[in-house]
Amino acid sequence: MSPTNRTVVVTGIGATTPLGGDAASTWEGLIAGKSGVKPLEQEWAADQAVRIAAPVAVEPTEVIPRPQARRLDRSAQFALVAAQEAWKDAGFEAKAGEDQSVDPDRLGAVIASGIGGVTTLLDQYDVLKEKGVRRVSPHTVPMLMPNGPSANVGLLVGARAGVHTPVSACASGAEAIGYAIEMIRTGRADVVIAGGTEAAIHPLPIAAFGNMMAMSKNNENPQGASRPYDTARDGFVLGEGAGVIVLESAEHAAKRGARVYAEAVGQGVSADSHDIVQPEPGGRGIAAALQNLLDSTDLNPAEIVHVNAHATSTPAGDVAELKALRKVFGDDADHMAVSGTKSMTGHLLGGAGGVESVATVLALYNRIAPPTINVENLDPEAEANADVVRGEARKLPVEGRIAALNDSFGFGGHNVVLAFRTV
Template sequence: MERVVITGMGVISPLGSEVDVFWSRLKEGKSGITEIDTFDCSKQKTRIAGLVRDFDAEARFGRKEARRMDRFCQFAAAAAEQAVADSGLRLEQIDRERAAVYVGSGIGGIQTLLEQDRLLRERGPDRISPTLVPMMIANMAAAMISIRLGILGPTLAPVTACSIGNTAIGEAMRLIRSGAADVALAGGAEAAITDISLASFANATAVSTRNDEPSRASRPFDAGRDGFVMAEGAGILVMESLSHALRRNARIYAEVTGYGASSDAYHIVATPPEGTGAYRAMKAALKEAGLQPEQVDVISAHATSTEVGDRSETLAIKRLFGEHAYQVPVTANKSMLGHMLGAAGGAEAIALVKSLQEGIIPPTINLEQPDPDCDLDYVPNAARPAEMKIGMSNSFGFGGHNAVIVLQKYME
């Protein structure tokens, strides 16, 4: 059975659209949350988000090509091309029938849909773009990556809500491990910060309304947390079989050794208070990796900054890790990034790879008054150096989807 390694990374995020910039700001504990100024949200209960500010689609793709892609698809294509360039992979020199794209989006092209709906109401059906449907559907990020890069193998767009990135990475790992592919691009993309999305989440009391203090709004595990903060972007990895990577003398960042998935079978949006689904996914990921809980050196938590979610994830970690739960550092990237929804898992996997590489754990910022029920070591407010070989990353999504991956330092 093939070992699976990570050889390239690409990110588009509220903290920057290059991996080095993204990672530097995470280590510094910078917040990417700001007031929304891209459209009028003065009537909204929440008026803050993690916006991608340094992305010019027309400059990257040209005006004609950019106009044929929804923003989520632009992010995905840019992150994928960045990851391939980082990997040094020469696509013209590989068997492209044995290369795959596993990239999903939770909501897809909602911005295009809303723009075209407005046009329909204002100017009638004759003005609707014939490309509305292909721009809107959630599989188009994977499809566009395949088209732009000439990848001929399996193309899959998993839709598991906010666990998409980990689902894609885990399923791609299994594809390569089985011998059915040599290379896969895996991750997720999202661009859903719209009037209607904000209103829906706000009316569900799921998002923070700390509008006067955007940078302090996302506060996982803090007693004063009042919901997550929407964000956008993309995170994509180049994954290869170890034998393929070695044949081309690739730089290897880390190894993907475990993946666990489960369903809560509980509620369309709520998390089971005891974190039972999260526990099963983490347990399955460690089993596939052939590891015991006490071997894990760091956990990248899902930790969206919701009251029940953070508490239930803490309980799940305690149940699986026992006394070791109090010894293993737990970090929450969403305190800085906000919740990138379907893009979160990919971006957080990149952060975990960099952690293992450099021996630095990014902080959980805004943790000022810990919730008494959240009593683990969450690396509060300042990055921490640490010796690490094995990391776990958690992602959970609406509908009760849970996906967990285990990454390890590469050892020959």
């Protein structure tokens, strides 16, 4: 099919997060300012410098049959839970082909993960060392593959237009959604199910992040540990889960009478080319992604009233992002309500962009911005550059079309900004 420039809309949402086992309970937790961070109770945590994390509120085995779950890495389990919800929420009653409203050859899946099946890999290596070759699971390879979640979601819905797995650290989930938008806009697909997932609450990743000094060591106050923009912030809190949305061309959605949450306007992408871990301190790469978004879409800065910020609660990254917003948008940044939802969910790494896209879409649909919790002393540089929503949720304008951004940035200098708009 020749290239087009079709309007893309969001028709389904799904999530499983530290705040709830579905999108509705997650959204309720976000608006209420609830924290999903807890002490780690596993025996291995006692020796860790970091002994807190944000596990999912509902175990995936409560949704997926246990025989099926045993053949899936935890990251794939999360992806299937969120995808099942999003697919049903979009109004599809069965997989493509069986449901005549979607053609499998015009359906894609893009599910990202920053790390993939790390728990499977490490656990099965332990089995190999302790119990021998014959005890290693024959399902190990398809379980540990980074594309395992996407492949399983593709099988779930019957996708044939393409099944993809972007891997760009903590920007992965947002990049997946941006890729899905382009699949529809350029005519490759009519419908794409997209998002991100991660399951890395394991002693090795926690030890490694802890030794990097990237994670909060506020073990005595788990629910207050993730504190974006606060002067006492000392690193992120590791979370787990998945967020998935269903994207469609506006024509396809209208033809089947689907409910539309929002328009997916487009994406802006750049790379810092600065450091493998540290963000460029002035926010140059982030600003480039924001400018790329404006240059490649019809988005008007005056429409943007909300930003779901990357805001991991790290000293350098939080401020760099806000400086970039101010640099690109100038005075227009004054009317953008900035929310740091990782203060409640923790940081889901490759799943963050998926979960936070769900939150961004729901913020527009309900016209309310979630709060950033735990901000007791706002960093003066944050205050100078942005309007941070603190303490309580804030109502967004009730009249006219409004837009919102979801920012995601990852190790390696990956920058992805997504834009959504009311319809």
